[in-house]
Amino acid sequence: MKLSEISSIFYHKSNSSMDDLDISGIAIDHRKVEPGNIFVCLKGFTVDGHNYADQAINNGAVAVLAEKDLDVHVPLIVVSDTKRALAMVANHFYQYPTRDLRLIGITGTNGKTSVTYLLDDIFKKHKHKTALIGTIQMKIGEETFDVKNTTPESLFLQSNFSHMVNEKVETVFMEVSSHALDLGRVYGCDYDIAIFTNLSQDHLDYHDSMESYLHAKSLLFSQLGNSYHGSKSKFAVVNKDDVHSDFIIKSTAQAVVTFAIDSRADITASNITLDANGSKFTLNTPDGKITIKSKLMGRFSIYNMLASATAAICSGVPLSTIKDALEETTGVNGRFEPVSEGQSYGVIVDYAHTPDSLENVLTTIRSFAKGNVYVVVGCGGDRDKTKRPLMAKIAAKYADMAIFTSDNPRSEDPEEIINDMINGMNQENFKVILNRKDAINHSIEIARENDIVLIAGKGHETYQIIGDEVLSFDDRKEAKHAILKRNPQ
Ligand SMILES: CC(=O)N[C@H]1[C@@H](OP(=O)(O)OP(=O)(O)OC[C@H]2O[C@@H](n3ccc(=O)[nH]c3=O)[C@H](O)[C@@H]2O)O[C@H](CO)[C@@H](O)[C@@H]1O[C@H](C)C(=O)N[C@@H](C)C(=O)N[C@H](CCC(=O)O)C(=O)O
Numbered sequence: 419m420k421l422s423e424i425s426s427i428f429y430h431k432s433n434s435s436m437d438d439l440d441i442s443g444i445a446i447d448h449r450k451v452e453p454g455n456i457f458v459c460l461k462g463f464t465v466d467g468h469n470y471a472d473q474a475i476n477n478g479a480v481a482v483l484a485e486k487d488l489d490v491h492v493p494l495i496v497v498s499d500t501k502r503a504l505a506m507v508a509n510h511f512y513q514y515p516t517r518d519l520r521l522i523g524i525t526g527t528n529g530k531t532s533v534t535y536l537l538d539d540i541f542k543k544h545k546h547k548t549a550l551i552g553t554i555q556m557k558i559g560e561e562t563f564d565v566k567n568t569t570p571e572s573l574f575l576q577s578n579f580s581h582m583v584n585e586k587v588e589t590v591f592m593e594v595s596s597h598a599l600d601l602g603r604v605y606g607c608d609y610d611i612a613i614f615t616n617l618s619q620d621h622l623d624y625h626d627s628m629e630s631y632l633h634a635k636s637l638l639f640s641q642l643g644n645s646y647h648g649s650k651s652k653f654a655v656v657n658k659d660d661v662h663s664d665f666i667i668k669s670t671a672q673a674v675v676t677f678a679i680d681s682r683a684d685i686t687a688s689n690i691t692l693d694a695n696g697s698k699f700t701l702n703t704p705d706g707k708i709t710i711k712s713k714l715m716g717r718f719s720i721y722n723m724l725a726s727a728t729a730a731i732c733s734g735v736p737l738s739t740i741k742d743a744l745e746e747t748t749g750v751n752g753r754f755e756p757v758s759e760g761q762s763y764g765v766i767v768d769y770a771h772t773p774d775s776l777e778n779v780l781t782t783i784r785s786f787a788k789g790n791v792y793v794v795v796g797c798g799g800d801r802d803k804t805k806r807p808l809m810a811k812i813a814a815k816y817a818d819m820a821i822f823t824s825d826n827p828r829s830e831d832p833e834e835i836i837n838d839m840i841n842g843m844n845q846e847n848f849k850v851i852l853n854r855k856d857a858i859n860h861s862i863e864i865a866r867e868n869d870i871v872l873i874a875g876k877g878h879e880t881y882q883i884i885g886d887e888v889l890s891f892d893d894r895k896e897a898k899h900a901i902l903k904r905n906p907q
């Protein structure tokens with residue numbers, strides 16, 4: 419692609435050496451520059467990419483896109499916002515790949531990963547080639563790739579969407595985090611469907627207030643577009659039981675399809691039964707009713723099934739296919755995942771790391787537990803501090819004994835994090851065991867027949883971040899060792 423083509427897509431200022439070069443690719447990290455690339459300088463939270471322009475040129479960059487004048491001997495394009503410009507350049511460079519994909523974006527505090535996997539099951543049953551991007555991984559067909567962020571930077575997104583088009587992927591499911599929406603990582607993504615699962619407290623370290631958190635989430639719906647002329651028909655799929663649904667609905671000009679359990683909505687669930695083996699409900703749609711008997715547990719899983727079924731219905735997937743897929747699915751890695759070595763008590767690993775998800779999971783366990791309920795839980799370091807006391811109170815409210823421990827303390831002192839959790843608590847049914855392995859061992863040692871141990875917060879994670887170190891750690895493996903240590907087989 420010619421540099422002039424790139425520079426023509428936005429208002430900019432340039433230096434005198436503006437030659438019309440061939441651009442081989444885009445780079446945002448000087449260490450990943452390849453000869454002929456344009457280097458885009460991004461002001462980060464840690465460092466300023468402008469400081470690496472010279473090194474990028476040494477590594478082969480032939481042009482630079484920046485937010486200020488730089489003393490460089492290659493063509494320089496200066497814009498007011500390089501993050502926005504990056505999204506525009508990346509979209510253009512990769513020829514707007516999302517126009518050729520059915521793209522379903524999912525936002526909300528809880529349930530995004532779960533809904534992407536349910537959608538993947540449904541669309542695979544519908545014989546679509548699918549792809550998925552989110553917290554656990556990126557998946558293109560059956561090939562998997564590691565991701566650093568739930569919703570990665572626009573350059574990563576557009577280059578991989580382009581790869582998906584080449585791989586003949588038809589439908590893509592992506593989690594869209596509030597950070598990504600706020601930081602413009604998803605500018606230019608041409609969604610067909612945007613899904614709102616729910617909103618409750620999280621990420622108040624990043625967003626100033628719940629209002630600005632909600633506003634960030636609503637951007638997915640305003641970014642569905644204001645035109646009715648495009649070739650794609652667009653739908654906003656919204657959980658009407660969530661108190662924030664009206665705000666989300668007002669944010670979009672596109673068709674809205676609602677789902678709910680309690681409220682009036684286009685698609686609803688009724689006759690719900692929940693037990694230790696799963697759930698059963700009637701899915702009521704304008705095209706008819708079906709009964710779904712699922713292995714997924716808890717009322718929150720009904721919401722996730724409603725969200726995915728609604729998006730599938732908007733895409734023309736037959737109800738019988740949706741039923742078959744939801745009945746077969748066994749759930750998602752690290753979400754309400756049992757660890758079973760034939761022991762007489764239950765052990766469940768789950769990714770609940772917000773007050774709302776912890777409450778949902780604990781009330782679900784309470785509803786079928788015949789014995790005591792124990793929970794092992796901590797709160798992440800360098801993350802929303804205001805959720806810490808809320809999570810601790812919920813843990814002690816619903817469990818017979820809560821064991822507070824470390825969950826990715828990052829740069830913080832683990833003891834301080836736990837102090838934030840327990841300060842002001844008036845419940846006494848808790849213990850503090852800082853070391854997560856010891857905490858898990860203890861919870862398994864105290865469990866008796868019919869008791870249930872919930873190990874919350876890390877789910878699929880296979881690491882514990884302490885300071886700058888990423889140490890190997892997997893709740894499921896630790897639980898398994900603890901069970902076998904107690905009852906060797
Ligand atoms: C706070 C935040 O969002 N940080 C993101 C940001 O990192 P950063 O701002 O620190 O980047 P930086 O290190 O300052 O670098 C700035 C620029 O200089 C460049 N650079 C840097 C060093 C160098 O030697 N050479 C060089 O060229 C970098 O490539 C970059 O272009 O840009 C990186 C690349 O896109 C992200 O990976 C990183 O996410 C970090 C890991 C993170 O933890 N983000 C969290 C808060 C986040 O985004 N979470 C949401 C999900 C939340 C949820 O729903 O649960 C997510 O979508 O993941």
Ligand SMILES: Nc1ncnc2c1ncn2[C@@H]1O[C@H](COP(=O)(O)OP(=O)(O)OP(=O)(O)O)[C@@H](O)[C@H]1O
Pocket residue numbers: 526527528529530531532533553568593615616718719721722752753754768769770771774775776778779877
């Ligand atoms: N619809 C829901 N409502 C409330 N809680 C839920 C819902 N779905 C899942 N959960 C709970 O939240 C946890 C996280 O679920 P999931 O990973 O699907 O959410 P997420 O939105 O992708 O989270 P993240 O923001 O970390 O990416 C689950 O382990 C479960 O405890």
Ligand SMILES: N[C@H](CCC[C@H](N)C(=O)O)C(=O)O
Pocket residue numbers: 568771797798799801825826875876879
């Ligand atoms: N995406 C979430 C995950 C939190 C998971 C928990 N284990 C933690 O590290 O706080 C976040 O970054 O806030």
Ligand SMILES: [Mg+2]
Pocket residue numbers: 530531532552553554568593
């Ligand atoms: Mg997720």
